[in-house]
Amino acid sequence: MIEDIKELKKQIGLKKEIHLSGNIGTETDDGYINVFVESDLELTNTGRCILVIGKIKGQTDSVCVRCLNEFKLNVECDINEHFYQEEDVSNRTIQPSKDEDYFLYKGTKIDLTEALRQNILMAIPLKTICKPDCKGICMSCGCDRNTQECSCGESD
Numbered sequence: 001m002i003e004d005i006k007e008l009k010k011q012i013g014l015k016k017e018i019h020l021s022g023n024i025g026t027e028t029d030d031g032y033i034n035v036f037v038e039s040d041l042e043l044t045n046t047g048r049c050i051l052v053i054g055k056i057k058g059q060t061d062s063v064c065v066r067c068l069n070e071f072k073l074n075v076e077c078d079i080n081e082h083f084y085q086e087e088d089v090s091n092r093t094i095q096p097s098k099d100e101d102y103f104l105y106k107g108t109k110i111d112l113t114e115a116l117r118q119n120i121l122m123a124i125p126l127k128t129i130c131k132p133d134c135k136g137i138c139m140s141c142g143c144d145r146n147t148q149e150c151s152c153g154e155s156d
């Protein structure tokens with residue numbers, strides 16, 4: 001998801017609103033995850049860097065920890081990232097502060113994929129449930145208690 005920022009770079013204070021969508025695939029400890037993301041972003045030329053703020057919505061295939069069924073998990077998060085021009089940083093024209101997290105871009109093209117990936121992955125919970133009131137699987141007979149009734153639990 002690469003955006004041209006040639007116009008934005010012309011003047012400090014300029015803003016550009018963009019909409020991005022696409023698939024972001026990632027290898028994680030739990031295997032490969034594919035997230036479909038849609039994002040509305042505002043890019044601002046601050047003079048020092050390009051500030052990227054906005055919202056990201058993501059949808060991914062997930063498995064409910066209670067009933068073990070697959071479902072579509074929807075997540076949302078905010079994004080607020082700084083992009084410095086690599087050339088500025090390497091020749092020390094502009095130096096990000098030491099405790100600042102930032103991304104780099106080259107020339108007049110800014111690749112937002114990695115920033116979107118890092119932010120949306122943090123929004124995905126480790127344990128996902130298909131719905132807040134998922135009844136889960138019966139520990140005794142193994143039936144899905146959302147769709148079947150069993151009498152195992154009635155005595156306790």
Ligand SMILES: [Zn+2]
Nearest residue numbers: 064067130134
């Ligand atoms: Zn469930």
Ligand SMILES: [Zn+2]
Nearest residue numbers: 138141150152
């Ligand atoms: Zn049961």
